[in-house]
Amino acid sequence: MTHAQLGRRELMAGGAVAASALVVASCARGKEADPVGQATSGEKGASVSGAPLADAIVPFDGEHQAGVQTPSQAHVNLVGFNLKDGAGQRGARNLMRLWTEDARALCTAETPRGSLEPEMTQTPANLTVTCGWGESFFAKIGAQKPEWLGDVRSYTRDKLRPEWGQTDVVLQICCDDQLTASHVLRHMVRSGASYADVAWVQQGFLNANGSLEDGETPRNVFGQKDGTVNPKTDADFGEQVWIEDGPFKGGTAMVVRRINMNMETWEEVDRHAREISIGRTLDNGAPLSGTEENDPVDLEARDKYGLKAIDPTSHVARAHPPADHPEQVILRRPYNFDLAPSPERPGELSNSGQIFICFQKNPREQFEPIQARLDELDQLNTWITHVGSAMYYVVPGTQGGTSWGENLLKG
Amino acid sequence: MTHAQLGRRELMAGGAVAASALVVASCARGKEADPVGQATSGEKGASVSGAPLADAIVPFDGEHQAGVQTPSQAHVNLVGFNLKDGAGQRGARNLMRLWTEDARALCTAETPRGSLEPEMTQTPANLTVTCGWGESFFAKIGAQKPEWLGDVRSYTRDKLRPEWGQTDVVLQICCDDQLTASHVLRHMVRSGASYADVAWVQQGFLNANGSLEDGETPRNVFGQKDGTVNPKTDADFGEQVWIEDGPFKGGTAMVVRRINMNMETWEEVDRHAREISIGRTLDNGAPLSGTEENDPVDLEARDKYGLKAIDPTSHVARAHPPADHPEQVILRRPYNFDLAPSPERPGELSNSGQIFICFQKNPREQFEPIQARLDELDQLNTWITHVGSAMYYVVPGTQGGTSWGENLLKG
Incomplete structure (x- = not known):
């Protein structure tokens, strides 16, 4: 590559x-x-x-935006914005030009025009800034949207909160250094302040760069390895993630789900039950049908008692693509969150969970059927609650002079 | 060492x-x-x-607790606790025993007794857990407190909020890996839940391990190098930080101030004015009386116009110990915070600032006179507001079998 x-x-x-x-x-x-x-x-x-x-x-320009196929950095500031009233297509175009110029500079350790903080831009630490557009953004600029783009369908178990809902635009700022991530958040908010307001900021983390072996799958706050079955090669990404033709070529679809995870009730359960609920071991993340993390998930495998090794109601079994729907796979790129205890979560000593972020060609055919199965039945549902939901079209990558979504903003 | x-x-x-x-x-x-x-x-x-x-x-046991003289890690979870009603001296003693055992295990990559998450304890990443006691803790255990321990004195510019106030106990959890810091926060809260409730959690960060050169001073959200004039050698620490005799020997005093920093108004100011307000350059942190970061702060030095090189109303000038009070020095060990915008900070697109943490032998003779001068006059006050305040006695270090403050809890 x-x-x-x-x-x-x-x-x-x-x-x-x-x-x-x-x-x-x-x-x-x-x-x-x-x-x-x-x-x-x-x-x-x-x-x-x-x-x-x-x-x-991490190079900023390219066929695709960075921050998708890029190995997960340690920190994310995921920021939802709404365009200001009256920004219109002109404002949207200015915003994308400004933001692209600034993001390109920040990601390559240059000081953006107008910035008085050159000292804060000298530690890129694998910084990526990735831009996505919601359905409402397309409506506001009067452009044709991808057919699949719209609200994420609702699920029976959803307890969505308005403060974590759909926005016009999203910026995913990922970095191995939280001070840089913080400065970039600040810079992009300020730089776009004439055209867009912050709706929400979701801050998340994984293990530090230097804490995991190369390619090691990070753990979530329940201690589970999360993201084992992800596309790995360029061919996988071409098949599962990148849109390969049509007007939206080079882009991808991003789904964001904010998931509260209840540490209190999870910790009441012993390790054996935890592993059954997931369908994988806690220590190395192996499917219960195998011994190594990357062993295939074999839903027909039997244990020594003749019972199914992977419980059919486990998370892994329910998330697994059915034989006749091999396209039901996604790139999971989640981050953990852990905030101060909140009165909104009575009885919980923690306020933690996951910012679930996934990428795919078409969420109607990939994320949604998977989530529909999980919503219907998944042992893990005992301890998790989806409280936020949004969907974006991640525009294609840029070249030296171009800005995010330039071809779609013409007209 | x-x-x-x-x-x-x-x-x-x-x-x-x-x-x-x-x-x-x-x-x-x-x-x-x-x-x-x-x-x-x-x-x-x-x-x-x-x-x-x-x-x-980082070794857990020693003459002093780790997390003070330890080079700052990338992340802090600073947690204020209050003892439950009726915990009494017995509860306090149990809590300290439990916590010390658990902290010792966690810091040395062992799984604490009763923990079902061995996978989460294998990445210590320079973890330290440091325990301090407030005045009220001494009152509740019926023990003699250090003479200086009590409420931090109030300052005219303070805008203290009750949610960031004094607590019975504090745990300072510092780590270069935020997932580990998160697990340790969770573990300690759960482990102490029979005896103590969380009053607040203050989460902060610095540059990542691997982002700064060895010994490089980290920057705050205003881009200033922060902590240049800190004790460096064991002799410095003996002189400024560690209590060297009496019943509280081996401990130190910790002062926590939560400081909102207003990015909006700070960024209205040009670099020259920013540097004058601090008394140091932004690029390398040199005092305006010198050229290198560690050059002495010379308040009498003159510039080419015959004016004072360091403005007498600058932060550095005001914080500098007077000639007749050389003891007015402290160990600054601050962390940045940067949260989602808050309605409590109208007009600000950011919600950022500093968790100012300092250590010294006696805050009445070290932190307080410095802060009194700053409160009276300091150009930096234009952009900062103190919103939280607390003081603790950091108990001495432990040995293999002993627990935090054991000698003070006898009785």
């Missing part, structure tokens, strides 16, 4: 010796050689210092 | 070769050789993997 090769080439061209290459490879989880496109830039030639993350740059 | 030597010895004893030692040294900001005591454990011998942070352990 071009990005990855670029990273390695630059590194080598920078005259790095074997030992320093080892340091970079190790510190950055080997990302410069990662098949899914996250790169450690050797631009400053200083990555062998005590601050290996500081200079890590 | 013993801890540092231990880290390096273990590493070498683990059979690490030169190249792998280089990796660890670089990734962990060279902390295993750091003079202030943060160690990279070689216990698992696996630190040369792609997950150098995972195994990084």
